[in-house]
Amino acid sequence: MDQPETGSQPETGHTFRCAVLSVVKHAYVPRGVAAHPRFELAVVADDADVPDWAHERNQAFADEFDIPYVRDVELAIEKHDVQVAVVSSEAERHCDLSVRAANLGLHVIQDKPMSNRLSECDRVVEACQASRVKFLLWNRNFLPAVMHARQIVSSGQIGTLCAIHVDFYFAKDSGPPKGSRKPGDPPIDWLTRQLEAHADGSDGGVGRDPLGELKIEGVYPLGYIHMLTGARVERVFARTTAHFHQANVDNDVEDLATVTLEMQGGMVGSLCIGRIGAASHPDIGEIKIHVLGSNGALVLSEARPEVEVYYRGQPATEFRRRRIANDNDYQLMQNFADAIDHDGQTILDAKAGRAICATVDAAIRSGKTGRPEAVS
Amino acid sequence: MSDNGHILRIAVIGTEAETGPLIASAERLAGIDCAGVPGDCELDGFDAVAYCGSHDDDVRAICDVARSGKHLLVDLAALKTTVEAEAVIAACGEADVLTMIAQPQRFLPSIRAVWQSLDAGELGEPGLLRIHRWTAEPSGNAGQRLLGEIDLANYLLGGMPTNVYAVARQIGDSPRFLQVHLGFEGGSMALVDVTTELPAGDDYYSLSLICADGSAYADDHHNVQLMYSGGPAAAARTQPISLHWTEPLREFVVAIGKSRLPAIGGDDAISALKVSAAIRRSIDSGSAMRRQGEDYGPA
Numbered sequence: 001m002d003q004p005e006t007g008s009q010p011e012t013g014h015t016f017r018c019a020v021l022s023v024v025k026h027a028y029v030p031r032g033v034a035a036h037p038r039f040e041l042a043v044v045a046d047d048a049d050v051p052d053w054a055h056e057r058n059q060a061f062a063d064e065f066d067i068p069y070v071r072d073v074e075l076a077i078e079k080h081d082v083q084v085a086v087v088s089s090e091a092e093r094h095c096d097l098s099v100r101a102a103n104l105g106l107h108v109i110q111d112k113p114m115s116n117r118l119s120e121c122d123r124v125v126e127a128c129q130a131s132r133v134k135f136l137l138w139n140r141n142f143l144p145a146v147m148h149a150r151q152i153v154s155s156g157q158i159g160t161l162c163a164i165h166v167d168f169y170f171a172k173d174s175g176p177p178k179g180s181r182k183p184g185d186p187p188i189d190w191l192t193r194q195l196e197a198h199a200d201g202s203d204g205g206v207g208r209d210p211l212g213e214l215k216i217e218g219v220y221p222l223g224y225i226h227m228l229t230g231a232r233v234e235r236v237f238a239r240t241t242a243h244f245h246q247a248n249v250d251n252d253v254e255d256l257a258t259v260t261l262e263m264q265g266g267m268v269g270s271l272c273i274g275r276i277g278a279a280s281h282p283d284i285g286e287i288k289i290h291v292l293g294s295n296g297a298l299v300l301s302e303a304r305p306e307v308e309v310y311y312r313g314q315p316a317t318e319f320r321r322r323r324i325a326n327d328n329d330y331q332l333m334q335n336f337a338d339a340i341d342h343d344g345q346t347i348l349d350a351k352a353g354r355a356i357c358a359t360v361d362a363a364i365r366s367g368k369t370g371r372p373e374a375v376s
Numbered sequence: 377m378s379d380n381g382h383i384l385r386i387a388v389i390g391t392e393a394e395t396g397p398l399i400a401s402a403e404r405l406a407g408i409d410c411a412g413v414p415g416d417c418e419l420d421g422f423d424a425v426a427y428c429g430s431h432d433d434d435v436r437a438i439c440d441v442a443r444s445g446k447h448l449l450v451d452l453a454a455l456k457t458t459v460e461a462e463a464v465i466a467a468c469g470e471a472d473v474l475t476m477i478a479q480p481q482r483f484l485p486s487i488r489a490v491w492q493s494l495d496a497g498e499l500g501e502p503g504l505l506r507i508h509r510w511t512a513e514p515s516g517n518a519g520q521r522l523l524g525e526i527d528l529a530n531y532l533l534g535g536m537p538t539n540v541y542a543v544a545r546q547i548g549d550s551p552r553f554l555q556v557h558l559g560f561e562g563g564s565m566a567l568v569d570v571t572t573e574l575p576a577g578d579d580y581y582s583l584s585l586i587c588a589d590g591s592a593y594a595d596d597h598h599n600v601q602l603m604y605s606g607g608p609a610a611a612a613r614t615q616p617i618s619l620h621w622t623e624p625l626r627e628f629v630v631a632i633g634k635s636r637l638p639a640i641g642g643d644d645a646i647s648a649l650k651v652s653a654a655i656r657r658s659i660d661s662g663s664a665m666r667r668q669g670e671d672y673g674p675a
Contacts (some may be wrong), residue, residue, distance in 0.1 A: 143509045154548065162553060162573070162617065163545075163553060163555070163571070164544065164570060165508065167506055167584065169584075169586060169591070177588070178588065183576040183649070193584050219647050231493055237541040237557055237664060239539070239557065239563075239565040241503065241563030241564070241565070242563075243504075243563060243564075243588060244500070244503070244588060256503050256504055256565075256586070258504060258506075258557060258566075258567045259564050260541060260543060260555060260557045262543060266545065268543050268545065268553065268555050268569075270555060270557075270567055270569065272504060272506050272567055273505070274504065276503075276586050276587060276591060277588075277589070277590075279589060280586070280590055280591040283593065286584065286591070286593055288582075288595075288597070290508055290569075291580075292510070292553070292571055292573065294573075296574070297510060297580070299572055299580060299582075299596075301597065370539055370559070370664060370666065370675045371663070371675050372541065372663070372664060373663050373664070
């Protein structure tokens with residue numbers, strides 16, 4: 001198929017028609033896209049040979065939005081006059097779908113993680129450059145508190161940055177706790193566990209290949225660090241363990257990790273990340289950003305602003321603290337539209353996403369070797 | 377008060393900020409009389425000497441005090457190396473006086489609350505200890521502020537780490553920013569960053585302990601009040617008087633009275649100082665250190 005000219009994009013202010021390429025997670029990405037008035041979901045598409053459960057989820061999403069579901073990605077793109085691909089498949093298929101869409105001239109919005117393989121990220125960087133299309137890796141950089149941090153840092157109020165730390169504890173459960181497997185029981189199958197987790201929206205690691213928390217959630221804190229510092233991570237030292245969940249133990253992937261980041265220009269950073277269990281916090285988790293500058297410092301809670309709600313008979317699983325004024329989805333899509341309209345950069349483009357993936361890759365290596373590892 | 381009813385007189389050496397909590401704690405205990413004195417004060421008339429906080433005294437001066445027959449209560453932060461700690465312990469042994477190297481930080485109200493929950497089994501197996509300690513000390517040395525945090529890591533995570541990695545950023549000869557990464561037996565871990573570079577004003581402290589069944593967060597960020605005087609609101613921390621020297625002091629006095637070794641002893645101090653030495657080696661070499669017996673070598 002010939003590559004369309006990038007000049008064929010709609011003019012500034014026009015609506016972008018979107019193809020949702022596989023929507024097998026809890027669908028926050030395509031819903032976020034649809035939250036912006038300039039983006040219209042036109043079709044859901046996937047490959048014919050994906051498993052039945054994936055077809056069922058794709059069909060259900062298409063039905064909800066009253067759009068067709070096509071079991072042929074290239075055909076859907078050809079027939080539905082789309083300019084944007086929204087990729088939300090299993091992690092191991094993310095990059096391949098993005099590359100295919102970019103090669104057909106579509107701008108790409110992709111769910112995290114960018115990939116479980118660095119070589120796949122390289123393919124996306126090359127495809128987006130070759131086709132001159134925009135790429136946005138889904139992130140939370142437009143949360144109110146994160147934007148507040150950005151405003152303070154960029155104003156110079158705390159001077160030149162020396163160190164940055166993100167503590168990112170996700171207070172969710174993930175199936176049976178560690179140590180719960182009885183003698184003789186088979187290990188938990190990763191995909192089966194993720195398919196079960198779809199019901200409560202904790203299926204962030206859906207796919208055949210097991211993913212630890214660094215891969216599943218690492219893009220968020222590392223995205224903050226990327227945005228706030230603009231500095232490349234050069235070397236890491238990490239400790240990783242499966243401390244909470246039997247599925248992580250059985251599949252040899254971490255649910256708790258700490259990473260020392262040695263960054264460009266002598267800056268130092270750290271990341272602490274874990275899926276630490278629902279009992280550990282009254283909302284989605286303790287998530288903090290700490291920044292040290294030459295003239296001051298910043299301590300910021302990612303959850304704020306929030307309100308607290310308590311009432312008799314409140315379900316144990318309901319958050320007592322609730323985030324408010326979250327405009328992240330709209331702002332991400334506005335940023336993406338601006339990048340297309342003005343040939344600018346998105347807030348987390350393919351190169352930045354690849355750099356984050358490389359940092360995670362090095363951290364996982366370091367966790368196994370016990371030594372610092374260079375980020376490639 | 378010792379068993380024979382004698383009031384124990386303790387000379388307390390350190391800055392006012394360092395000695396204040398010890399003297400306040402002593403006021404709440406029977407049988408002791410504490411007085412803050414300058415480092416070069418005549419110590420006749422005192423039964424014991426307490427060294428609070430880090431200071432520049434030569435450790436030989438502390439040993440001389442022991443040899444003059446005074447019992448010694450030494451803040452861990454006053455020592456820099458295992459050689460110093462062992463010299464103090466040996467001097468006290470030779471003079472047949474009691475020495476107690478205290479870790480008062482373990483008894484800060486926030487740390488006690490975390491410890492009690494951990495000790496009661498409410499939190500389950502610890503997985504991660506995260507500490508940010510930022511102070512405003514224009515000529516400070518982050519290394520001296522680190523030792524108490526290392527002791528806390530050993531205390532809360534149950535022993536010396538197996539793996540040590542650290543990075544530092546210097547201003548002049550002193551490290552002003554330190555980040556220490558520790559791995560422990562069984563997979564638990566600690567990450568501690570310390571700086572002395574805050575602008576003049578309040579310090580900041582945050583400790584999070586993430587465990588298998590729950591977590592504890594002791595964070596100054598949670599404990600600020602707002603003050604409005606035009607412009608952006610100012611955050612002011614409510615700081616009740618801290619009596620974190622009470623337990624170490626009580627143990628010190630009882631041990632003297634009963635002529636027994638203190639329950640809080642030198643072994644934990646030696647452990648923290650060994651980790652501190654491994655941290656220095658990691659910074660100098662740019663490599664991770666791995667525990668080999670009771671010491672550390674390159675990973």
